[in-house]
Amino acid sequence: NAGVTQTPKFQVLKTGQSMTLQCAQDMNHNSMYWYRQDPGMGLRLIYYSASEGTTDKGEVPNGYNVSRLNKREFSLRLESAAPSQTSVYFCASTAGLYTGELFFGEGSRLTVL
């Protein structure tokens, strides 16, 4: 009963390093999302993918790229990490936003030094 799986759960990077956060869902959902959560800011949408083969920018896309590899997988890449990208990252998926129900992964805690 995996749901949404994110890796890694924790990562420490130095400024300028790159990394990819992986996300996979086994619920056959069409839509997938990447959010970041910072204290006092709530969840902010970075990128989303309404369906396989499409991706769109969210509220805070700068410094990130995404790939919807197939229906199951949606990855988030930081090409040149900056301290401002220190955050908790959540991947989510949904069968449809009309339900309002997003299923989230457990989160990835990223620290950029």
Place this chain on the structure above:
Amino acid sequence: RKEVEQDPGPFNVPEGATVAFNCTYSNSASQSFFWYRQDCRKEPKLLMSVYSSGNEDGRFTAQLNRASQYISLLIRDSKLSDSATYLCVVPTDSWGKLQFGAGTQVVVTP
């Protein structure tokens, strides 16, 4: 004005008491609203949906006031396990986007 605003709290509530808190939203066209619950250092999970004037699920009641553009969440007979941050969520005009509030922290004490 932020699209979704919440009192960050914390609301300190004795076990068994009732607590209520609001969420204001700016998009008057929003038709549906959601409350999510997030435990400390965990992922958010859907608690309730609100499509019309309100919704009730056990000890939890959500009410919508369209005229004043806010939704409220009321928790009756609070349990220790209700301690969490409650996130208000409102769909935006753009497809594929849900706007999350920063959350209201509730701490239920013995």
